Amino acid sequence: MTDPTSRPAPCAGLRIGDQAPDFTARSTTGQIRLSDFRGQWLILFSHPADFTPVCTTEFVALARNAAAFEKRRCALMALSVDSLFSHFAWLRLIRDRFGLEVRFPIVEDPTLVIGRAYGMVSAFDTDSATVRTTFFIDPEGTIRAMTCYPANVGRSTAEMLRILDSLQAVDAEDALAPANWVPGEPLLRQPEATLDRVYAADGEADWFLGDAGKKGAQ
Numbered sequence: 001m002t003d004p005t006s007r008p009a010p011c012a013g014l015r016i017g018d019q020a021p022d023f024t025a026r027s028t029t030g031q032i033r034l035s036d037f038r039g040q041w042l043i044l045f046s047h048p049a050d051f052t053p054v055c056t057t058e059f060v061a062l063a064r065n066a067a068a069f070e071k072r073r074c075a076l077m078a079l080s081v082d083s084l085f086s087h088f089a090w091l092r093l094i095r096d097r098f099g100l101e102v103r104f105p106i107v108e109d110p111t112l113v114i115g116r117a118y119g120m121v122s123a124f125d126t127d128s129a130t131v132r133t134t135f136f137i138d139p140e141g142t143i144r145a146m147t148c149y150p151a152n153v154g155r156s157t158a159e160m161l162r163i164l165d166s167l168q169a170v171d172a173e174d175a176l177a178p179a180n181w182v183p184g185e186p187l188l189r190q191p192e193a194t195l196d197r198v199y200a201a202d203g204e205a206d207w208f209l210g211d212a213g214k215k216g217a218q
């Protein structure tokens with residue numbers, strides 16, 4: 001039996017396919033509302049704290065790759081429990097130290113009200129230091145993918161772009177992205193799910209893989 005006092009896992013509150021909860025908040029680019037980002041892709045991601053080593057490397061990596069996200073019509077939005085003025089001071093330090101201006105918004109969430117709505121922190125957490133959650137939200141405001149990393153492992157910008165590329169490609173082609181797929185490689189077709197197709201595939205028990213799937217699985 002489940003212990004009712006046990007801590008729910010991060011991301012427990014939302015599922016792929018859910019509508020991203022709307023919110024209005026102060027950010028480094030002014031007051032923002034999540035629903036104002038409809039019509040474009042949005043990556044909403046939390047980080048444990050400003051002025052910490054791993055988080056700083058993530059922001060430097062994202063700032064360096066800002067054009068790659070723009071090219072894909074995808075906005076970035078960061079969020080942490082730190083105050084707006086802490087965000088400003090940290091961005092200033094990043095600019096002075098690395099010569100990079102972080103121009104995407106960083107939301108302040110001092111009461112953890114947004115973090116809790118998204119399941120980025122559990123109701124039992126007393127601080128936010130376990131949070132490194134990423135939501136991929138499509139132009140209709142639907143959550144399409146989520147990742148959760150621990151505080152001591154930084155996210156991969158390349159993997160964030162790969163997930164985004166995969167989601168955009170499978171939407172455009174009504175197809176499936178196989179393991180390790182990157183743009184330029186073939187996508188998989190939805191298998192034809194009819195008994196006639198199954199019986200017609202004489203001596204072909206792997207009929208459901210399709211040509212691209214057979215190649216990829218080799």
Ligand code: BEZ
Pocket residue numbers: 048049052053054055056129151152
């Ligand atoms: C970091 O970003 O370096 C970090 C943040 C919270 C806990 C541990 C490390």
